[in-house]
Amino acid sequence: MTIKEYIKARKEEIKAEVAAMPKKPNLVIVQLNEDEASKAYVKGKLKDAAELGINAKLLKFPVEMSEKALLKEIAKLNKDKKVDGFIVQMPLPKQIDEEKVKLAVAPEKDVDGFHPMSALNPCTPQGIMNYLKHEGVEFLGKNAVVIGRSNIVGKPMAKMLLKESCNVTVLHSKTSKEDMARYLKYADIVVVAVGRQHLITKEFEFKPSAVLVDVGINRDENGLHGDIEPGMPVALQTPVPGGVGLLTRLALMENLLKIGR
Ligand code: NAP
Numbered sequence: 001m002t003i004k005e006y007i008k009a010r011k012e013e014i015k016a017e018v019a020a021m022p023k024k025p026n027l028v029i030v031q032l033n034e035d036e037a038s039k040a041y042v043k044g045k046l047k048d049a050a051e052l053g054i055n056a057k058l059l060k061f062p063v064e065m066s067e068k069a070l071l072k073e074i075a076k077l078n079k080d081k082k083v084d085g086f087i088v089q090m091p092l093p094k095q096i097d098e099e100k101v102k103l104a105v106a107p108e109k110d111v112d113g114f115h116p117m118s119a120l121n122p123c124t125p126q127g128i129m130n131y132l133k134h135e136g137v138e139f140l141g142k143n144a145v146v147i148g149r150s151n152i153v154g155k156p157m158a159k160m161l162l163k164e165s166c167n168v169t170v171l172h173s174k175t176s177k178e179d180m181a182r183y184l185k186y187a188d189i190v191v192v193a194v195g196r197q198h199l200i201t202k203e204f205e206f207k208p209s210a211v212l213v214d215v216g217i218n219r220d221e222n223g224l225h226g227d228i229e230p231g232m233p234v235a236l237q238t239p240v241p242g243g244v245g246l247l248t249r250l251a252l253m254e255n256l257l258k259i260g261r
Contacts, residue, residue: 029045029058031060033063046058059073065093090152103116127251128215130250139166140165141166143188145190145191148192154170169187184206185206193216195217226238
């Protein structure tokens, strides 16, 4: 199933689940930045919520808001019994420490799964795992390579693949091109979360049975591009756009439902 078909089918299931709930889950999205990417992400999340019958409210604050004032608003949301879950849309303006904000969100309301004590996983790796499992991708004893080691994508992705008993290798900016080629050649599952347009090209050799997941979002005047060149000769390659971004959005709603239950 393509990602679009999968999302459509899952949305129907979630819609039915929400319709059967005695109380609709309440989500709050906190937004400070108003750059094109943040606006598009927030718009997408509000659209998904509306489509699924989830109550979502946008709480917009000025981009010059102080860290102290934002932390005060987060404390209010933590206490608000009407709010099941909330997210603070990242990235945040420079005057605010993102790590402090991630730790300020109560773990039981942390639908983004960013807090170390959160019972939920971050949405991007969670959305990827859900899709790969749905597609019947095998994990046990398979060679998985994750390129990128950020706290919100690369590291939790590696942890989740390890939990499924993959042999996991994590590569990063200090990995040489020769080593990268060596690891990729034997990989069964590759997740690229770097943010460099077409870092991975057909120059690299892959198993024809390999599964390539492209997390990267790189914008230019022609639109969005992934970290992997399109049309790789492998069994499965997720597209950009219309790939991991959609899986991430879906996982946010699934995380909210896990809290609301
Ligand atoms: P990040 O925090 O900037 O981390 C990027 C990682 O890539 C770092 O670990 C860095 O290594 C590594 N890296 C940089 N250059 C490299 C190179 N030449 N070769 C190998 N590794 C390299 O980014 P992120 O938040 O994880 O996001 C990564 C990409 O995914 C971005 O394009 C972002 O927009 C996108 N993203 C998409 C979604 C979605 O829903 N589709 C969600 C989240 C992120 P070091 O640690 O050594 O610096």
